[in-house]
Amino acid sequence: MSFWFIQSLNSLALGGVLFTLAAGFSLIFGLMRIANLSHGAYFMFGAYLGLSVLDRGYGFVVALLVAGLGVGLLGGIVERVVLRRLAGNSLSQVLATLGVAFVIADCSLWLWGGDPRPVSPPDFLSGGVQLLGMTFPLYRLAVVVFSMLIALGLWLLLDKTRLGVMIRASVDDRQMAQGVGVPASRLFTIVFCLGTALAGIGGVIAAPILSVYPGLDADMLPLALVVVILGGLGSLAGAFVGSFVIGFIYSFGQVLFPDLAYIILFLPMVIILALRPRGLFGRISA
Numbered sequence: 001m002s003f004w005f006i007q008s009l010n011s012l013a014l015g016g017v018l019f020t021l022a023a024g025f026s027l028i029f030g031l032m033r034i035a036n037l038s039h040g041a042y043f044m045f046g047a048y049l050g051l052s053v054l055d056r057g058y059g060f061v062v063a064l065l066v067a068g069l070g071v072g073l074l075g076g077i078v079e080r081v082v083l084r085r086l087a088g089n090s091l092s093q094v095l096a097t098l099g100v101a102f103v104i105a106d107c108s109l110w111l112w113g114g115d116p117r118p119v120s121p122p123d124f125l126s127g128g129v130q131l132l133g134m135t136f137p138l139y140r141l142a143v144v145v146f147s148m149l150i151a152l153g154l155w156l157l158l159d160k161t162r163l164g165v166m167i168r169a170s171v172d173d174r175q176m177a178q179g180v181g182v183p184a185s186r187l188f189t190i191v192f193c194l195g196t197a198l199a200g201i202g203g204v205i206a207a208p209i210l211s212v213y214p215g216l217d218a219d220m221l222p223l224a225l226v227v228v229i230l231g232g233l234g235s236l237a238g239a240f241v242g243s244f245v246i247g248f249i250y251s252f253g254q255v256l257f258p259d260l261a262y263i264i265l266f267l268p269m270v271i272i273l274a275l276r277p278r279g280l281f282g283r284i285s286a
């Protein structure tokens with residue numbers, strides 16, 4: 001009984017980490033129709049930025065802000081300087097994001113070295129909490145709550161603001177949105193900055209759980225891809241539900257069937273693609 005309970009809580013924590021990564025990925029994919037293969041690299045770069053801030057004695061909140069702003073700024077530069085020049089050529093854009101991923105990975109290796117770097121949770125979230133007579137790390141529960149707050153914030157942004165209306169309209173029918181005056185160029189930059197900033201924040205949030213190491217990007221990107229495919233193109237609800245579903249599948253698969261973990265992870269994706277290509281929450285878009 002204790003195994004199932006603790007492993008379920010671990011799965012929820014992993015799902016929370018995945019949502020901070022996949023939410024931005026889904027928005028970028030849904031709006032710009034680009035499979036941003038550098039998204040995992042932004043996640044890792046954010047983790048390293050946060051690590052550097054913490055090493056200099058600043059707090060965890062400062063690390064989150066620096067990682068979010070720094071990675072968001074980098075994403076905006078990449079969108080403006082690289083992807084904007086390749087507009088209309090989706091294959092070149094995808095290949096460019098792959099190249100950016102390699103550049104970020106090599107720069108991170110050069111700047112921070114190749115050794116795994118553990119990160120301690122903030123003092124106010126250290127220690128454990130008693131649940132049903134068992135001790136569970138308080139920080140992992142905080143990650144779940146934090147992911148829900150991010151989901152709430154994104155929902156408010158997308159449903160209750162003018163910017164959110166333009167984003168949703170462009171995801172549903174980009175040509176029609178442009179036809180009624182939505183500033184697509186500016187919107188693409190804003191969404192790309194927002195998506196990459198979320199990835200950077202996610203890297204800092206994940207660091208006390210996963211640690212920071214070269215290859216973190218390659219480990220996390222496939223999970224984000226599966227979440228987006230499972231949840232649906234550009235769907236915030238799909239990213240949220242998909243993150244926790246994949247969190248459970250991957251976490252339990254790694255423990256119960258370690259030799260088959262990736263089969264258990266990717267088989268649902270294949271089935272979803274075959275039966276519902278738009279994903280669980282996806283809609284037909286132009």
